[in-house]
Amino acid sequence: MNLFSDIRALVLDSLTAMTAEGALPEGLDFSNVTVEPPRDAAHGDMATNAAMVLAKPAKAKPRDIADALAAKLAADDRIETAEVAGPGFLNLRLAEAVWTRLVEGVLASGEAYGRSPLGQGKKVNVEYVSANPTGPLHVGHTRGAVFGDALASLLDYAGYDVTREYYINDGGAQVDVLARSAFERYREACGHAPEIAEGLYPGEYLIPVGEALKEKYGDSLLDKGEQYWLEEVRTFATDAMMDMIREDLKQLGVEMDSFFSEKSLYGTGRIEAAIEDLDSKGLIYRGTLEPPKGKVPEDWEPREQTLFRSTDYGDDVDRPIKKSDGAWTYFAPDIAYHYDKVSRGYDLLIDVFGADHGGYVKRMKAAVAALSGNTVPLDIKLTQLVRLFKNGGPFKMSKRAGNFVTLRDVVDQVGPDVTRFVMLTRKNDAPLDFDFDKVLEQSKDNPVFYVQYANARIHSVLRKAAEQGLELTDVPSLEDEAEVAVAKKLAEWPRLVEIAARTNEPHRIAFYLYELASDFHSLWNKGNEKPELRFLQEDQATAEKIALPRAVGVVISSGLGILGVTPVEEMR
Template structure:
């Protein structure tokens, strides 16, 4: 049972019977901030009253009175100007627990009636070195979001955009060439502006093995494309290996260089926009903070202001070459042409200025059919016991993703990267994320899953294997303790929570929810330590034990589904 949707449909039936139909899509069933107000609440009276020219308080009282007659509802009250607070019945709580016993089927209640083709692009780091811890956050956010969208019922493509065109890959090639000379036995000195990390040493060795000393006899114009191609290929192999330790993969690796083929896809995309009257030659207003020698000059501009941007954007540099934005437009045009309905770009915090211009471009290219969400991932600060972590020697100037995963494990990295909203800074303490305490969310949630498994083992020891059989048919009316009810209400929220996380592109909501559910399970377990009658395994009553085992299994199943969505393991035991 999807309790929140069931109650919503019944509220809609009540107001439709009153002839109210304007604003039905805005009706919501939510959890009140203060549990004393009720298990759930609805804003129906508030969102319908104005259009209906009704007093919201009076409309709320009408809804509350009708809803109180429903078998899913035990009690209703009206608060403030018209919020209707609801206490669900024991029958409703039992139905939720029975539904949640099969976590996989329960999760399918989150599926949308209108599935879309969704492209989630994430990581997309320049192939100029190892992935660092900042990339890890974007990688986990994108991968978890893709999984959540798939659970919502969407057809999801995971994509990586390889920035293999432009000046930075030429810098990579020149850096790798020095390592090639080093492999040939020469003493090298890496000048400022090139990449100093020793991760390019294997590239130099590979170039030596493949070409001997032949590259030395070539001019830069000859060896540069050869070295560049080899360096990019080996860097991307390293990227895939690094992502694999986080259990992250992509369906598509899209090359920026492929846009600059003889067909000149970028030019064709600009022509496409020009055909819609969105390209012109003009001069941009002087930007704030511009240098004194800044000069006005005529440029090829995109009318992004027509689609909500604050200024039109340049597509060509003064030397006639394309701007990065022009290539990005062409790339997103390619996504649109591949038939996606929704695009999601997971970006670093330094891309804040990119959002409005790219959103405008996607709207223009798709004639507003396709939506673009840009998720900005703020910086990750690393600590060890409260002290800042020093930089990696291997990378030269940053802590690599592999460094972090090797020290604390995949589960800790994945969960903690999701335990803050992506646009909020994240402090990652190596000590905190590995300690076994309530202050460590990943341990706390995994421990709840293991405790559920432990309760089942304890029940078998106290009775026999049959105590676990047929839990879907157990009478749950005996579960009348407030802590048990709290767990049931949290379980009821799972399908809607998952749907909301997918629709809002906010995977952190799942991590927060799992922590809340784990906290409720642990709290009830601990109450049982003090009050024997509340223990999940009650040796005095097989029927009560079976009812509580059904509750425990429902929690275990939902936590397992949630952890799976986040790419985190769900252990049966904690060691």
């Protein structure tokens, strides 16, 4: 059920009829015809650009097309008025009965209202978090985790077959640093003073890892050289860190479908296979890159390297995939990883990266385009920084982590629901200020509270109705403009879901829920002036009045579900 789609279908049927009557030429493309909310609500309920986009190919004046289309649309009982504005925009005002039927439809559909067939079951891989397994997740990872998880839920809601994936960066030098850091904590567990040299990880989170190593190995590793213990300690510490990361994600309500190890690409021929695929397409060559733009480093020496011709697919420069000494660059395993994802048959790939990976976007998109023959799109979403505040100042760093604020720090302060909602109150590529005091405020300025308060108010009405033994009805009483305004906002939900899913922007859901809650609270407050608008009349619930808030509750519950937030039924 999608009212905007229904009215667009009416517009297209009317245009088809005009074509059959000779008012429009044959063969016009109607794909760019839209039906949307007007910029100014005073102009009507919906507006269509049909006359504007068809005028040139039809070789006709926009107003002539709009006048003829208006006459067609006005014959439908759903259309109260169809008025031509400006050069040819057509503003539509819908009949009052439409809004009543809309609320009935929401209640009849229940949680299915707003779900979309947009995705048509296409397979999507959403890779997010993918933090180095060297310590607990920090607040930047938290934003990426919330964004990626909400995006995955949104795409699932919109009809896609979604896989949530974590790429474990366990193949680089950072895991050797982790092993050496854990070994110092092992020495500490054995009674020696740890030597946390510069470059090692100083966080206290590695103390339990050192104790676990002591329990497993006793003091047998103390007198052995690094060559004897490095690999074993690296694996042991990496596994411990991934257990910690999984627990961190669980605290936030995030569960992955798949964990993919970078290490599994090495020594298995998988990197070589990906590069051979590119080579077979003439995209791998030996060459020398120009020095970086701007100031040339003093130690710059042109070296012949093995390069990927990424400029053929929109990148700024070709990228090295093998160093002059024959070792793979960090880009090579990432190519192999995405080659694996393409090989798994996904129709769409989405990577969620931190803002510091902005320079990585073009090369990765080029690689996926080349590997898939331009058949598998890759969308890379960057999440900007989070600035934390408390008691009027910046939130201090975590001693346990060593030098950053952890996901656990945030969740312990405000809980997972508040954390998730607030992380989605800004577009992913905009910086976000997270004030621990403000996000717990009980005010309109706090969107988390405002949306949850609307849901709690709805459930308070339903509880009183149940106490009175009221038999509910799905037929609403919409007598006031404030009631109709809420119904109109409900009508936007399916359209909003599809827009958010097409653009991969789950923050739109949070924005919409705030607007819906605002309209609902306005209606609730208007009942103070007009007792006839109250959902409870002289302590006696009215079934027809309760239908509208019940419908609002359906949409709030669905929207919060996409965000991964548990709806509150009672404020405490």
